[in-house]
Amino acid sequence: MKSPITSDDSFTRSAGRQLARYAFIAVAVLVALMYSLNFVAGLTSTGAGGAAGAVDVENNEISIYLREEPPQMNSMLATDAVSGMVLGHVMEGLLRYDENDQIVPGMAERWEINGTRATFHIRENARWSNGDPLTAHDFEFAWKTALDPATGSQYAFIFYPILNAEAANTGQMPLDSVGVRALDDHTLEVDLAQPIAYFDKLVAFVTFQPVQEAFFNATNGRYGADADEMLYNGPFMMTSWVHGASLRMVKNPYYWDAERIRLDGINAAYITSDSNTLLNLYKDERIAVVDLTAEMLEGAMQQKWQLDRFMDGSVFFVDFNHREGRVTGNLNLRKAMFLAQDGNELVDRVIKLPGYLPAKSLFPVWLQGVEKTFREEYPAPESPYNVALAREHLERAKQELGLSEIPPLVMLADTSPVATISSQYYQEVFKRNLGLDIIIDAQTFQQRLAKMDSGDFDIVLSGWGPDYNDPLTFADLYASWNLNNRGRYNNPVLDSHVRVAQTSTDTKTRMDAFGEIQRILHEDVAYIGNYERGRVYATHPQVKGVIRRVFGAEYDYTGAYIETAD
Amino acid sequence: MWQYTLKRLIQGVITVWFIATATFLAMHNVPGDPLSGERAMSEAIRANLEARYGLDKPLTEQYFIYLGNFLKGDFGISFAQENRQVNDIIREHFPVSATLGILAVIFAALGGVLWGALTALYRNRLPDTIIMFLVILGISVPSFVFAALGQLTLVNLNAFFGVSFLPVAGWGTVSHMILPALVLGMGTMAYLTRLMRSSMLEIINSDYVRTAKAKGLPPARIFTRHQLRNAILPVITVLGPAIAAITTGGFVVELVFAIPGLGRYFVQAVQQLDYTVIMGTTVFYGAFLVFMVIVVDLLYGWIDPRVRLQ
Numbered sequence: 010m011k012s013p014i015t016s017d018d019s020f021t022r023s024a025g026r027q028l029a030r031y032a033f034i035a036v037a038v039l040v041a042l043m044y045s046l047n048f049v050a051g052l053t054s055t056g057a058g059g060a061a062g063a064v065d066v067e068n069n070e071i072s073i074y075l076r077e078e079p080p081q082m083n084s085m086l087a088t089d090a091v092s093g094m095v096l097g098h099v100m101e102g103l104l105r106y107d108e109n110d111q112i113v114p115g116m117a118e119r120w121e122i123n124g125t126r127a128t129f130h131i132r133e134n135a136r137w138s139n140g141d142p143l144t145a146h147d148f149e150f151a152w153k154t155a156l157d158p159a160t161g162s163q164y165a166f167i168f169y170p171i172l173n174a175e176a177a178n179t180g181q182m183p184l185d186s187v188g189v190r191a192l193d194d195h196t197l198e199v200d201l202a203q204p205i206a207y208f209d210k211l212v213a214f215v216t217f218q219p220v221q222e223a224f225f226n227a228t229n230g231r232y233g234a235d236a237d238e239m240l241y242n243g244p245f246m247m248t249s250w251v252h253g254a255s256l257r258m259v260k261n262p263y264y265w266d267a268e269r270i271r272l273d274g275i276n277a278a279y280i281t282s283d284s285n286t287l288l289n290l291y292k293d294e295r296i297a298v299v300d301l302t303a304e305m306l307e308g309a310m311q312q313k314w315q316l317d318r319f320m321d322g323s324v325f326f327v328d329f330n331h332r333e334g335r336v337t338g339n340l341n342l343r344k345a346m347f348l349a350q351d352g353n354e355l356v357d358r359v360i361k362l363p364g365y366l367p368a369k370s371l372f373p374v375w376l377q378g379v380e381k382t383f384r385e386e387y388p389a390p391e392s393p394y395n396v397a398l399a400r401e402h403l404e405r406a407k408q409e410l411g412l413s414e415i416p417p418l419v420m421l422a423d424t425s426p427v428a429t430i431s432s433q434y435y436q437e438v439f440k441r442n443l444g445l446d447i448i449i450d451a452q453t454f455q456q457r458l459a460k461m462d463s464g465d466f467d468i469v470l471s472g473w474g475p476d477y478n479d480p481l482t483f484a485d486l487y488a489s490w491n492l493n494n495r496g497r498y499n500n501p502v503l504d505s506h507v508r509v510a511q512t513s514t515d516t517k518t519r520m521d522a523f524g525e526i527q528r529i530l531h532e533d534v535a536y537i538g539n540y541e542r543g544r545v546y547a548t549h550p551q552v553k554g555v556i557r558r559v560f561g562a563e564y565d566y567t568g569a570y571i572e573t574a575d
Numbered sequence: 576m577w578q579y580t581l582k583r584l585i586q587g588v589i590t591v592w593f594i595a596t597a598t599f600l601a602m603h604n605v606p607g608d609p610l611s612g613e614r615a616m617s618e619a620i621r622a623n624l625e626a627r628y629g630l631d632k633p634l635t636e637q638y639f640i641y642l643g644n645f646l647k648g649d650f651g652i653s654f655a656q657e658n659r660q661v662n663d664i665i666r667e668h669f670p671v672s673a674t675l676g677i678l679a680v681i682f683a684a685l686g687g688v689l690w691g692a693l694t695a696l697y698r699n700r701l702p703d704t705i706i707m708f709l710v711i712l713g714i715s716v717p718s719f720v721f722a723a724l725g726q727l728t729l730v731n732l733n734a735f736f737g738v739s740f741l742p743v744a745g746w747g748t749v750s751h752m753i754l755p756a757l758v759l760g761m762g763t764m765a766y767l768t769r770l771m772r773s774s775m776l777e778i779i780n781s782d783y784v785r786t787a788k789a790k791g792l793p794p795a796r797i798f799t800r801h802q803l804r805n806a807i808l809p810v811i812t813v814l815g816p817a818i819a820a821i822t823t824g825g826f827v828v829e830l831v832f833a834i835p836g837l838g839r840y841f842v843q844a845v846q847q848l849d850y851t852v853i854m855g856t857t858v859f860y861g862a863f864l865v866f867m868v869i870v871v872d873l874l875y876g877w878i879d880p881r882v883r884l885q
């Protein structure tokens with residue numbers, strides 16, 4: 010029943026008209042407000058708003074995205090991939106990785122490494138972005154500052170092969186005692202604690218990049234905080250950095266090999282990690298390159314996009330807790346779990362991400378061996394899926410442990426989508442095939458690491474990314490003294506092979522040692538291989554020469570160029 | 576009035592202190608700390624870092640140092656972005672969140688009042704049914720769905736017509752703000768529509784409206800002066816907290832549209848256990864929320880004189 014008042018149609022009509030008038034005024038005011046705001050914004054705009062398209066042929070520039078704001082542009086302190094990517098474009102060390110991941114000259118035009126003495130000859134035309142000559146002193150300063158305990162650099166350990174570096178970093182010896190000296194402006198001499206086979210590869214790492222002392226001191230502790238608080242020596246230099254929003258790099262006229270660089274500018278116009286947003290930006294021709302997830306692949310194929318894949322270098326695995334008192338210290342239990350899961354099934358049916366490979370070894374497929382790849386010369390041990398055998402091992406494990414049932418195991422994992430789905434897969438197969446109960450303990454990345462350090466887990470979904478292009482970056486992971494060996498696996502035989510690999514300079518001897526390490530880790534089931542991470546990405550049809558890789562800047566746009574129709 | 580204001584401000588300060596203390600304790604009781612990274616650190620390196628950040632001191636001492644700095648208005652340096660003051664992060668990124676939030680609230684308030692009044696006028700008729708259906712949708716669908724759908728629609732529109740109507744993502748001009756603000760304000764707009772409708776319906780049936788009609792006042796005037804003005808009161812009440820909630824809760828929208836707002840830093844800081852940024856943003860947001868509630872209370876007294884008497 011309508012009340013008498015609401016049935017008052019003429020009132021409703023008049024009131025409705027009034028309301029429409031208000032609505033009109035509201036919209037008009039809003040539009041006027043927007044226009045005036047836009048005008049004001051236009052006056053104050055820095056020009057870096059991402060207005061340009063993916064490819065700007067006229068200015069010879071491309072636009073790209075960054076996954077996150079670079080946390081640290083001070084090369085002595087940087088630890089993450091995004092900072093490493095930007096630093097790889099605006100800075101250059103003594104040596105660098107080329108497009109085939111091989112070491113080529115950078116700031117040093119030539120170098121000799123003989124035993125414990127390495128000598129780098131800095132090129133005459135090496136310049137900073139303000140025109141100052143770049144000298145051997147800039148390297149000596151950067152390395153010693155990074156080693157200074159007061160600097161608190163997390164990556165200081167990467168210098169430890171240098172004589173007295175560790176002692177200086179722990180405050181036991183003065184910085185002057187560190188084995189690095191600039192003999193003159195163009196000669197840098199390094200004394201090593203012992204001969205190492207891969208020192209040239211280490212030197213290409215971000216932490217080894219130069220810093221000019223005078224400029225560093227002039228920034229009053231703000232070195233690397235803003236675009237103008239840095240001095241560049243790489244192919245590009247940063248001209249603007251709007252925190253959280255955008256970052257712009259232009260070609261560095263003082264770069265020694267400027268002819269190699271074909272782009273005049275790179276706009277990192279968007280900073281977000283949302284993969285759908287990035288796909289939309291790519292579709293809207295706002296960014297030149299985009300990574301694809303599994304569900305985007307079909308659409309991309311239909312659109313006939315230029316797709317490529319690459320391995321990003323990281324290996325993921327299930328780590329066991331080998332500490333005293335943990336049932337996972339039992340070899341038969343580990344064997345049972347290893348045999349009860351199927352790596353191929355995990356990658357092909359569960360994770361289903363393009364480019365991923367099952368991790369059959371701790372040593373990923375792309376590592377270089379003596380002549381061919383390491384894995385071609387030292388094939389990964391077979392890993393058959395065998396439930397019957399797995400159950401036998403489980404029975405033996407129960408006898409050895411004196412348990413009628415294995416207690417529920419805590420599986421630590423982080424909260425990323427892949428870790429979540431993988432941990433559920435393992436929970437399911439271990440229950441189905443072995444009757445084991447797995448309790449998943451999902452933590453944020455930081456808290457997972459903290460719990461790993463304190464040993465608060467039975468098994469953990471873990472991973473490792475390489476620091477330098479040598480199998481040792483993976484091989485020493487299970488050495489008893491390595492702090493990254495968070496499951497505290499301890500095997501003196503393995504340790505001795507790691508020592509051989511560390512100290513020998515003969516390639517064949519070292520590769521044999523790595524082969525042995527691969528075999529021992531497999532026989533001991535030190536871990537269960539999970540996957541090697543790969544990525545599939547689409548590139549704008551006009552953009553060529555973008556490099557995706559394991560080492561150095563990743564993405565690498567230093568060799569990129571725009572292909573024009575004519 | 577002044578006494579009342581002063582009392583509310585003191586209460587506010589105590590609330591903020593409580594928030595700060597609770598956050599400090601909770602943060603330090605979570606496993607791990609901002610220094611832990613994928614590469615395990617030797618004792619020596621960790622000691623270097625702890626000394627640099629003052630984490631080597633006892634917790635109570637850290638607490639008082641932190642409170643002291645906080646009184647001086649210094650939140651310290653971010654752990655994750657080691658060159659940036661937390662104060663700078665707030666100063667640079669809060670205006671972005673606030674601009675977006677205020678725009679969203681303007682959209683939400685204007686839309687809510689207009690749609691609410693419309694549905695009340697035409698209640699149980701077709702406009703009412705359609706709008707109320709959309710309102711239910713707006714309240715129940717989370718903002719990230721709207722954000723993703725809105726962006727996808729825009730990309731397809733841009734592609735179909737071959738012109739760029741609005742930017743897909745990014746920040747810098749007003750055109751960058753329109754879609755995110757609409758998306759961000761959607762839920763609030765729906766909520767305000769419902770609020771306005773029920774408040775309006777109550778007033779439509781009230782005695783003074785009947786009297787006004789009986790006196791023969793022009794309908795447009797009755798609608799504006801007697802109905803709209805009174806019905807809008809509850810909307811204004813929730814507006815203050817809504818501004819605070821929208822400004823502080825735009826994390827997902829900021830992420831989807833690649834907007835350099837403070838919400839992103841806030842959530843990232845929690846994930847990375849970036850102590851100083853967690854403390855800074857939480858205290859800042861807490862103070863902001865408390866302040867907005869006080870402002871609304873005072874504003875309410877101004878609009879409705881009866882409140883002031885209490």
